[in-house]
Amino acid sequence: MPSIFDYSSPAIAVDLAMLCVHGGALRCVVMRRADGVEMGGDWALPGGFVHRDGSLDDTVKRVLHDKTGISNAPFEQLATYGVPGRDPRGHVISVVYLAIMPSEVLIKGVEANPELRLARVNVDWPGETGGAAQALDDTGVPMRLAFDHADILGDMVKRLRGKLDYTPIGFQFLPARFTLRDVQEVHEAILGQGLTKPAFRRKLLDRHALRATGVRETGGAFRPAELYELSQDQEE
Amino acid sequence: MPSIFDYSSPAIAVDLAMLCVHGGALRCVVMRRADGVEMGGDWALPGGFVHRDGSLDDTVKRVLHDKTGISNAPFEQLATYGVPGRDPRGHVISVVYLAIMPSEVLIKGVEANPELRLARVNVDWPGETGGAAQALDDTGVPMRLAFDHADILGDMVKRLRGKLDYTPIGFQFLPARFTLRDVQEVHEAILGQGLTKPAFRRKLLDRHALRATGVRETGGAFRPAELYELSQDQEE
């Protein structure tokens, strides 16, 4: 029996969308592409190839650690993009993962690597319509994204919006203890629209098992908000 | 610059979950594995390798046509499974797609290939909890599935249940013209629970743009139901 590896096969890579919410906006790590690459744009999602006998999850962890120094973050698979012509060096299929972190964590990781930027993710469409997304730099200027990465960012926003209400995915953007206002800011950034405070608080407390800690935030002006945490270990 | 294909890379395959609803149950095509394979179970989702410079979509169409003779069916990506050890011949990563068809179409395709069976998909868990699924044969006996294919079927059911209410995916199980009772049967089979008729009719007509054709079904005993169709071209 001939080995299946005798067939000519595409290479397979993992691309990572490392996300946080900061300054009222959803942000994603992009990496400057090496000079001399003839196709596509200037910025791309960081990625790495899957080696023989390496799992997809191991590759995710390797890329995350190699690019940012971050060792542990929750991640989930988004989708797989097969587009021939994605990489000028040959046919590469990439499995895209979302890795979600509190902004304090991710900002440190980005600052540790001069090739990385934390782009603002922006979409034109409302709700879960779908379509491409833009990456904007700190001054609001669009950053040119390589290949289909704008579509990937669009799919990502659609996924986040769909899961936000019915899963605890929003809490992955926050540290272990957070105020309800923090959660609302995350939801507003992802949904791209403002939410009314009372309705949001109630839905949140109904849907998710939150526990009030009794501890209050410090350092703010005016009345300090109470800190909450997830009751059980509620992973996605 | 060295070619990326100099690196040792896993092979990549597409596996297909071809689905229909028949006899009040969700059914999926499985294929008898070749004799002499040392690992896993006896039945598996049909699949094929992705060739260099071939797209994922082309591979889906190729596998669908090669195994069943069916040329056109709507399909969508489910997820990618990286499990090392999935295939005894080496490290294979498989991208799993759902292909949904009316039962009349799929039954013909299965009968054309003696290696294929139309298994009944069964899950223990309610709602969108998640977990593995079973494949049962016509007599209700579980069929041994290879590798992680039971988990894949479970993920598939979870996906279908999640999308059923908010997308037109349920109509892909039906021919162009269908009765509302047909739609209810599809939903009940996928959700694994009975639904009350009046509530279901109303939700259906509210959520989706359906058009009554004025034509009624024929051949049945008792009062014939009206045939409906989707108003615009509502692809998923």
Add this chain to the structure above:
DNA sequence: TCAAAAGTGTTGATACTACACCCATGG
């Protein structure tokens, strides 16, 4: 005229939204 399934109307419960209001803290 009867059995079986198609299709509709009504009602009570639930969930959601919008708005107004009170509370706590720093200055």
Add this chain to the structure above:
DNA sequence: CCATGGGTGTAGTATCAACACTTTTGA
């Protein structure tokens, strides 16, 4: 005591589910 944001109560509205009911056909 005032400005500001945290947090709560209430009332109107839309949505949903259960039930009873009428309609239509083949035998």
